[in-house]
Amino acid sequence: MAFQTPVTAEEILGAIHQKQYLLPAIQREFVWNPDQIRRLFDSLMRGYPMGSFLLWKVDPETAKTYTFYDFLTHYHERDDPYANKATVPAGSGITAVLDGQQRLTALNIAIYGSHAEKKKYAWWTSPDAFPKKRLYLNLEANAEENDLGLRYDLRFLTDADAKPQDGQPDRWYRVGAVLELDNAGPALYGELTKRRLDLSTAECFQRLYDLYKAVREQKPINYYLEQTQDPNKVLDIFVRVNSGGTTLSYSDLLLSMATNQWRNLDAREEVRKLVQELNTSGSNSFSFSKDVVLKTALMVAGVDLRFQVSNFTESNMHKVEASWGTTRAALIRAVALLGTFGFNERTLTAASVVVPLAYYLARHGVSDGYVTSGADAKDRMAVRQWITRSLVKRGIWGSGLDSLLGRIRYAIDQRPGYGFPVAEIEKEMTTLGKSLSFEPTEIDELLELKYGGQRTFPVLALLYPGLDLAKQFHEDHIFPRSRFTRRKLRNAGIAEDVIDDYMKRFDLLPNLQLLGGVPNVEKQAKLPADWLGSAFATEAERVTYMKDNDLHDLPLDIPGFVEFFEQRKARMRDRLTDALGVTA
Structure with missing residues (x-):
């Protein structure tokens, strides 16, 4: 030099x-x-x-x-x-x-x-x-x-x-x-x-x-x-001289190697276009990266999943190119499916979850109809529950991602016939110390989640699976947060010595529900009893909604909030204990 x-x-x-x-x-x-x-x-x-x-x-x-x-x-x-x-x-x-x-x-x-x-x-x-x-x-x-x-x-x-x-x-x-x-x-x-x-x-x-x-x-x-x-x-020099600036992503290296070694397609252009399509198509926006797309491509191609220079061989890149059409279609369907589960850029807290989902869809060669067909509804529910539980559980999609994806790929490959192999996947995950089993103390922790928290949406989706999350849903305060100022609480007749009990509860999970975007706008700052009285065409619909969302015995005004909060918290604890298979 x-x-x-x-x-x-x-x-x-x-x-x-x-x-x-x-x-x-x-x-x-x-x-x-x-x-x-x-x-x-x-x-x-x-x-x-x-x-x-x-x-x-x-x-x-x-x-x-x-x-x-x-x-x-x-x-x-x-x-x-x-x-x-x-x-x-x-x-x-x-x-x-x-x-x-x-x-x-x-x-x-x-x-x-x-x-x-x-x-x-x-x-x-x-x-x-x-x-x-x-x-x-x-x-x-x-x-x-x-x-x-x-x-x-x-x-x-x-x-x-x-x-x-x-x-x-x-x-x-x-x-x-x-x-x-x-x-x-x-x-x-x-x-x-x-x-x-x-x-x-x-x-x-x-x-x-x-x-x-x-x-x-x-x-x-x-x-x-x-x-x-x-x-x-040259590649080694490039990595060394770029390590002091913006962190060099190994996906950039993979793109360069693929661009040089693919025979019929331009890897860089293909990945660019797919990332943009995944993030902007459909009703929900996402923020998937090149890394996620390339990791999926490696998984579908059946090659080593690690982003290491030694893995970017000509043989591996040809396999990735040969399976690119399958990878692309599977990722598009996987993201569409996540949209029907109600996830978007904010609520999908681990983008890597799309990788095994896309692999499952690619492995079984499903068509676009899988996303909405009645025949696949049971399988989709199994997928949705597994994804949701993996997002609720801490530490699943962090370190050791390549090992985790490799075990999941093995479990899917070993399952004969059709169907998402939940039991087999969770068995493999457990061997890596990434069990989806929950302890009672974790249930208590989940009940303390706050409005807008990373895991709040998936927990609410897990609690109330009957919602059609293909429609746009918002996290909504059952008792409007605008009512919880010290001045308004005093005006509502709340004694000074218990105001803190109200203030520390209103933003927590037991005061939250998933509510459709339009109804949420219409609800605004109404008290729940007032809103429920006008939001449903029939009494039967109102009663069913209250039962499905643990809204029994709603008080007419703010003074009954704390008691309602604790009662709904207990009901939610029972639901989570059952949904997560927790042994008391």
Whole structure:
């Protein structure tokens, strides 16, 4: 590895636009925000070094066996957030950037490109939600006091926002235009004069000259050039140099290896599209990651589940590609099924639970009809109860995930015929110390869960399985939380010495229920007895609802709350004890 002669920002960006520098597939996506770009450019204009870069000289023979990407120039959060795949002419070598992609992409966007992110509160589908902005420098004044610690007033603006009002000086200078100046003397004065800026002091000239010098004269870019053609050594170097920044995900490595080794599909594009589809399709939104998708792909392909470089062999990647269609369909069905169970981005507290679910669906080749068919209702209930219990129990989806998934895969494989093998799976889980058996003390702990807690939704879903959770349900306070202020409790006739008894209970599980989104809005701050009197068409429906949700003997007003709370808590304890198979 040899240290190279420093270069200017203009020189390295020019080489990028001549396709001399490309990104290897192992690089992650561009993740910097506009403030980070502004801070980097401010540092550049102050003459600060940009740190070392690491480049890889790729010979033509090596280059033809790998996939590379161009640098992102015009970032658009919705329409164009990713770098495009590069075309490397046959017989050509290139230089790949192993360390420094974020900084170089930030410079490229600042000087050559633009940045478009969604405006706050704008609709994602609105054509005006993503204004195109470019980086501008205020030539009239330095930055005022700011959280970023900037000296120069650098801002991402639309061209319309940067345009001066009639008769006003043209103070906003697009930083990329500095490449069009012929020199650092007369050309700068001519530019300032044309903009009708005050030249009585040297400040305007100094700011523009600082920009010119930062981009075209200073040489802050130092880099090392690695010339080995051994991909394993390059991969090891890449992991080492990236360990100090944003944590390198092994899924990024797997994507790079798959991208290079898949024969017919582009692994990176396939995973990207699937992650987006899983998270945005259907009525419930989720936040599944590339890691979850790739872990499922390994599980369905029947290969080692560990995210280790030694596992990313050509043979394994071909198996993953061959089963990709099955993996994709199974994940889509699994997420749809989780939606019918009432889970979403907030209530699904362990995303990894989708992996064994998708594997089960793939292993048995179920169709889309499984999600809703009456013939599969019993099996779906078994799946739902197992998933819910695994989310309620602490420590199931944390450490030791690969071992857990491997045991679950074995249990599913060994089950002859159709049906979710709950007993077999739980037996394998127990051997890993991840038993789904519950103790009485755990029941007491669950009854102390609070509104909005990670496990609150799955516990309520477990307690009251008759709800059609395919519809949108909210966690709802039976006695409205707005009634539980000290002033309102005093006004309701609650004695001062027992107000704390009310305050410590109203946000806990026995005062919570799952209520449909529309009825919850309609209920608002009504007391439960008032709401129940108007929410049901018949007395029989009201009585059934109260029985199914342990709402016996509801008091008419707040003074009976504590007694009701304790009575419902006892009924919920009995339900949980039965549902979780706890022996008293």
